[in-house]
Amino acid sequence: SQKxxxxxxxxxxxEGKTATLTCNYTNYSPAYLQxxxxxxxxxxxxxLLIRENxxxxxxxxxxxxxxxxxxxxxxxxxASQPADSATYLCALLWDSSASKIIFGSGTRLxxxx
Amino acid sequence: GAGVSQSPRxxxxxxxxxxxxxxxxxxxxxxxxxxxxxLGQGPEFLTxxxxxxxxxxxxxxxxxxxxxxxxxSVSTLKIQRTQQEDSAVYLCASTTKQGLRINYGYTFGSGTRLxxx
Numbered sequence: 001s002q003k004x005x006x007x008x009x010x011x012x013x014x015e016g017k018t019a020t021l022t023c024n025y026t027n028y029s030p031a032y033l034q035x036x037x038x039x040x041x042x043x044x045x046x047x048l049l050i051r052e053n054x055x056x057x058x059x060x061x062x063x064x065x066x067x068x069x070x071x072x073x074x075x076x077x078x079a080s081q082p083a084d085s086a087t088y089l090c091a092l093l094w095d096s097s098a099s100k101i102i103f104g105s106g107t108r109l110x111x112x113x
Numbered sequence: 114g115a116g117v118s119q120s121p122r123x124x125x126x127x128x129x130x131x132x133x134x135x136x137x138x139x140x141x142x143x144x145x146x147x148x149x150x151x152l153g154q155g156p157e158f159l160t161x162x163x164x165x166x167x168x169x170x171x172x173x174x175x176x177x178x179x180x181x182x183x184x185x186s187v188s189t190l191k192i193q194r195t196q197q198e199d200s201a202v203y204l205c206a207s208t209t210k211q212g213l214r215i216n217y218g219y220t221f222g223s224g225t226r227l228x229x230x
Contacts (some may be wrong), residue, residue, distance in 0.1 A: 004155075034218060043204050044156065046218025054221070089155050100146065100169060101219065103155035 002027050004104040006012045006090060012110045013080050020106045021075040023090035029068040030092035034101065035075050044103075047088075048075075080111045115139070117222035119205050125228045126195045134190045134225045137178045138207030145206040146219065147180055147190050156204055162188060163210070202226050 003026040013019045023033070031052050036044035050057045050066045050073070057064045063076040079085050087106040093099075118137040126132050138145050144163055148156035149172075156212040164185040173180070177195075182188040189222040192199055208217060 036218075041223065043206070043223050044219075045219030046220070049218060099144075100158045100161050100172075102158065103148075105155045106151070 002102060004090065004092060004102060006088075006104040007107040008105070010110060012109040013111060015080060015082060015111050015113050017080055019077040019080045019084070019109055019111070021088050021090075021109065023073040023075065023104055025071050025092060028094075029071065030094045032068055032093040033064075033073050034091040034093070035062075035064055035073075036089045036091060036103075038089055038106065044089055044091075055082070077109075082111045082113055085110050117205055117207055117220050119203075119222035119225050121225060123226050125230060128196060128229055129194050130229075131191065131193045132195055132227065134192075134203050134227070136188045136190070136205030136207075136214075136222060138188070138205070140186075141209070142207035142220075143185075143210040144208045145182060145188050146208075147188070148206065150202045150204055152201075154162065159190070159203075164208045178207055192220075192227075195227075197229050200227055200229045202205070210229065 005024045007022055029052055034049045035047045037047055038044045048059055048064050050064050061078045065074045087108045089106045090104045091101045093101045120135045135142050139144045147159040150156045160180045161169040162182045165182050169191055177193045179191045204220040204221050204224045219227045
């Protein structure tokens with residue numbers, strides 16, 4: 001079955017630096033890969049989607065890459081701020097019919113002032 | 114409302130009790146999903162509806178779990194004879210059928226935290 005692995009340890013970054021989070025998967029590549037942010041006591045919030053034929057996607061201070069050869073996605077937050085502190089989840093979808101998505105276990109990110 | 118609404122926010126149940134968790138999706142959203150999230154873990158898929166049809170229930174852990182969406186809008190997740198291992202946050206999400214094509218993503222509610230004592 002498909003396995004998704006994210007940085008198991010929490011990531012602590014100095015404010016202003018770039019935070020880089022990793023999402024690795026096994027078996028066959030998904031058609032779509034999403035990144036979500038989750039704050040304590042809240043549901044995940046959608047950030048970005050990248051398709052398998054796209055290498056990179058940007059949105060403001062966020063950048064996502066998708067390497068189907070390495071079976072890996074990287075999620076970057078540039079000029080990080082304490083308000084970026086949260087858990088970040090990657091999620092994989094294998095078809096365009098908006099059926100179920102499979103989540104990784106998440107990486108907790110802390111940005112210290 | 115503008116978002117996905119779940120109720121109750123917190124539920125404490127005695128072992129063996131039945132519970133019902135409610136989800137009000139965004140109006141017009143065709144697809145509705147239920148996920149279970151244990152502490153420190155990512156959400157795990159339970160079941161998926163397209164309108165009133167339950168198209169995938171492969172993630173339901175046992176026949177004690179039952180979900181319905183009779184009119185294609187509000188959905189209820191029912192857990193019978195609750196056990197301690199059912200303690201988790203239950204998340205509901207909705208999306209348009211065409212959601213992925215417009216980079217829309219899934220919209221999640223804040224979840225119901227179920228504690229079985």
